[in-house]
Amino acid sequence: MTLAGTPEPCLHNLRVCRVSLVDKLEFHIDSLIDVLITKEVLTRDDQEEIQYEKGPRKKVRKVLDILEGKGEEAARIFISASRYLEASNVKTGDQSSNQSSEYQKIIAKHKAVLKHRSECMLYYNTRHGEKIPFCEHYVNLLIVKGHYNLEIKRHEVLTFGQQRISLQHKATEQRLIKPSQLFSSKTGKNPAKKILVTGVAGIGKTVLVQKILYDFSNHKEHQSFDFIIHLTFRDLNLVSKPVSLRELILRKNGHLAKHLDTITENDAKLLIILDGFDEFKHYRACDVDIFLTDLDEKGEVVEVVSSLMLGELLTGASVLITSRPMAVSHIPIQSIDCFVVITGFSTVEIHDFFQHFFQDEELANKMFNIVVANELLLTLCYIPAFCHIVCSILKESNGLYQSNPRTMTDIYVQYLLALVKSHTNDRIESLKNVKHQEHLQEILLNLGRLAYQKLMNQETLFYISNDEIARCVIASTFMDKTSVQEPSYTEDVYSFTHLTIQEFFAALYCAMADVPLSETLGSGSEYSIESLPGNLDLFMRFLSGLLSERSQELLCKNIGFQKQKDKMQCFRLKLVSDTQASCEKGGYLLTQLHCIFEQQDVLLMQELKLQSLRINLSDVTLSTMDYNAVKHFLNEVHLTISEVDLTGTNINAESLRDLESYLLRCERIWLGENSLDLEAIKVVADILQASDILKELGLGWTDIGDEHLSVLTNALKVKQTLKELWMEGNRITFAGLSPLRVFTPSPLERVVAIWNNVTDDEGERLNSLCSEPCFTVSFTEDSMWTDWANWVLQRCEVSSSEKLVTILYKVCDISVCRLESQWAKSFYISLTKLIKARIEQCLEEDVRQKLEKFEKILST
The missing domain is CATH 3.40.50.300 (P-loop containing nucleotide triphosphate hydrolases)
Structure with a gap:
């Protein structure tokens, strides 16, 4: 008797087919239980109850008994899952017409090998011999x-x-x-x-x-x-x-x-x-x-x-x-x-993770509430690996230290201290013994040196020649060992439990070892926070945090490290210098802002003597943590913002609303290459209505149409300070632009709408209705394009070579390349010279090759 095609209610059908179901499902009941847990038909308590049954047939009967109290929908899901597994079992277990029995055997063998390798969750810092079933702890x-x-x-x-x-x-x-x-x-x-x-x-x-x-x-x-x-x-x-x-x-x-x-x-x-x-x-x-x-x-x-x-x-x-x-x-x-x-993770899945981790509902809820109350911790927990680190800190320290973590470095320092304490409690008497402290420092710095050397070589898996590190209990806390089969032998290789752990230890070495920063980061023009390779961003954040007064105190008190006052001062001076240069020249600023955020030092902010303030965050999908760093900086610096560039940052209405009070301090705002919906445009309109100083607004390639422009047009009536509105590459038509005529030539001196649904004739018609031509719908010889080209060149000059490549992908991919205008020719001649100079300076082979390709494009 089969389940297929029966019109009877599912629960009734299970009762009728009970005997045959036991025969059919005994061979894959464990897989079926996993599926039913995933689909939330069975609970963890149900699973424990089923596991007490001896033998697969008794397990099937127990599942059927439990389903009696679950209702019709649960029975329906059970039947569907059973059919699927039956079909899969037939597919993989039976010999088909075009596949040999031998081929089926090797499929089964391979699946058995993969099952053995994947059945336990690869948690970070799992105790030796501890196995956590993957099916019980996987969170969506x-x-x-x-x-x-x-x-x-x-x-x-x-x-x-x-x-x-x-x-x-x-x-x-x-x-x-x-x-x-x-x-x-x-x-x-x-x-x-x-x-x-x-x-x-x-x-x-x-x-x-x-x-x-x-x-x-x-x-x-x-x-x-x-x-x-x-x-x-x-x-x-x-x-x-x-x-x-x-x-x-x-x-x-x-x-x-x-x-x-x-x-x-x-x-x-x-x-x-x-x-x-x-x-x-x-x-x-x-x-x-x-x-x-x-x-x-x-x-x-x-x-x-x-x-x-x-x-x-x-x-x-x-x-x-x-x-x-x-x-x-x-x-x-x-x-x-x-x-x-x-x-x-979603917030629900973070809560799920806490339940799995702590295995105690009351304790899990208590720890989850601690995290919810701390925005930084909650934000980090959306990343599963960090969620595990946060849980480890909470578990090992029975909550958090007196001072709640405010930065990434705070969290990783607490993680370090919690695990060191956990693994040394029986061996090192409260870590107060001087000899033990010195030994611990030596181990941590050796780990840090290894992490640093491998990070600089972009290596994450490596052999360890130092047997002391390989055997060290503390080292094994932060490292994984695996065996690799070479042609004639097997060798153990190591890696840090997570790449971010390696980056943290590399920064710990640079911060705490008796080695000048100039030897690790370079000196002079070689060492510049703003121009370091992007893959060292997080390393630099950790380094900044570890060279803060707060972290130095903790490491001194708990591990006995000596304060690195010279390094702290050297790093601060360089951070201040680089930040001032970027703010005044309009260079990319996010890395410096994160380093400042990690320091959490009001005195550092007072050392910044800014003459002007330009905030360039372009071409990076900004995260909640990025916005936190930006807001932290702007809360301490009260200057008028001459320019903020949020081009290509994936900003949305919620983020714009969060930044609104700061954007009211801006003279120029660039929001291009973001998909801005009507809600986002309403936030921009609110800024237009409230700002007394906003003069230029860029909305190129934001997918806006006439309905969005109408909202902005109405907002312009209030303060009437905006002089330039750039809206390239959108869906705007002649009808959408026409209402702007009443604001030209005062206050609107320039409306740029190239690459929209507006013809050259319609552009001429718009200008004929104004006392001065203010609308631009195509490239011209006008001096405005010379100004635009100079602005782009200036942005290229202050960008790192990596950032320059990103800009060139945009600039060299537009029809300006084919223009015969004198400003365009001059622009590309200047750009080519800049690229040639960067090629000579560039140390990274792949970046240099890309620059050479752009040089070739511009030279043809």
Whole structure:
């Protein structure tokens, strides 16, 4: 008797089919229980009750007994899940017409291997021998189809904030992607073959990979594949000689050796996961000219990886790549079918995580309430890895120290102290013994030196020659060990439990070791906070926080470190100098603002002697933490803001409202390249109505139309201070622009509406109705474009080479390139000279190559 097609109520059907259900479900009852927990049909208490039953048949009967009290909907979900698992079991267990029994056996063997590897959650700092079942502790992540910008800032550890909130508010059901739907038609018209999954540090990319492996090996999801091969870039970093794809696969999948040819011949049923592209030592070099096409063809590891991503090697295989956004611009984007963003936990899932972590509802709620009361902690907890760190601090310190954390560094220092105390309590008497303190300092600085050296070489997986570190209990608290199979032997390799932990320890070494900052960060023109590579952003924030009076006191009191007064003063002077230069020249400012925020020092703010204030935050998706740093700075600096540039920051109505009081102090506001809805434009209108000093407003490429412009036009009537309105690349028409005539030529001296739905004839008509021509709907010889070109050049001059590349992608991609206007010719001649000068100075090969390409474009 089957369940299919019956018109009877589901609960009644379960009672009638009870005997046959026990026979059918005993072989995959554990998988079925996992599914029912995920779908919230069964609770954790139900699961514990079921586990007491001895044998699979008794477990099935227990589940059916529990379902009696769950209602009709629960029975329906149970029946649906049972059918799915039955079908999966038939698919993977029976011999099909076109597959041999031997092939089915190797599929089963491979799934068993993956199940063993993925069944336990890879928590940070899990005690030795402690196993936490993945199915019990996996918390859902918000995964969204879409991709904002391939030229994203280099380090993005807190980018999640505003982006995540914005996506949750705006996302439709069609945009939300479940892990099980990644390779289905849900991601597009056809199932995607090449998927890029991005997300900031700690957001759950590797946990998502573990979820895919877990579901596949337990016959739950992704059953359209026969095999999934999981390769990590951490492991690939250890390959230093030419290698074939066969060798790479077999390094950790030796059980596939006899059947690999058969598996790869049927590559349409193969998924290859490349996890952690940003950790790849050679990620900047993936723009290769040499491709491999054969399984046994040897090449450099970067050539093998690039050939896989581009589909030159195993052309029919599906490939999933995970990466932090800062490395995405180096992936061969032309090969990607679907972009997916992981945006972390929701508030509900943070609460869920606390329940799983503390395993005590009352204690979990108490700790969760502590976090909710601290905006910084709550913001961090949207990132799963940081959520775990916060929980660890709360657990080890039984709450928080007397002074609640206010910065990232505060949290990591507390994490360090809590875990050191936990692991040394029985061995070091309250850490007061001088000899023990000195030994502890030596261990921490050795760890820091290792972290620093590897960070500068972009290494996250490494061998340790110092046996003392490898054996040290405290070191093992912050490091993971794994075994790697080399051709003739097995060797242990190490990594910090999370890349942010490595960045923290690297900063700890630079801050506390008896080594001048000039030896670690360089000196003179080589050491500049504003021009350091973007992948060192978080390292610099940690360094700034560790060189603050607050952190120095804590480390001195609890670990016995000596205060580094000279370093503190040296760093402060450089931070003040760089911040002053950026504020006055209009250079990119966010890194300095975060360093100032980490210091939390009013006296530092008083040392800033600013003559003018320009705030450039452009081309970075701003997070809640970014806004906190900006507001902290502007709360202490009370000057008029001559310019704020929020171009390409993914700002929305909520963020604009949060910044409104500061924007009222601005003379020029640039909001271009953000998708601004009507609510956001209403905030801009409120600023126009209230500001006495706003003279220029930029809204280019913000997807606004006549309805948005109407709101702004009405707002202009109130204060009438705005002189220039830039609205390039939008949906505005002649009808939308016409009401602005009443404000020209006073106060509006210039309305720029090129690349809108306005013809040149309509532009001339608008100007003919004004006493002076104020409307610009196409490029001209007018001096205004000379002014614009000079503004862009000035912005290029104060940008780092990395930032310059981002600007050039925009500037060199417009039709101005083809203009014969004298201002355009002069502009591109000056820009070419600037690029040539930067090429000579540039130390980073990949950035230099991009600059050379732009030089070639402008020279043709």
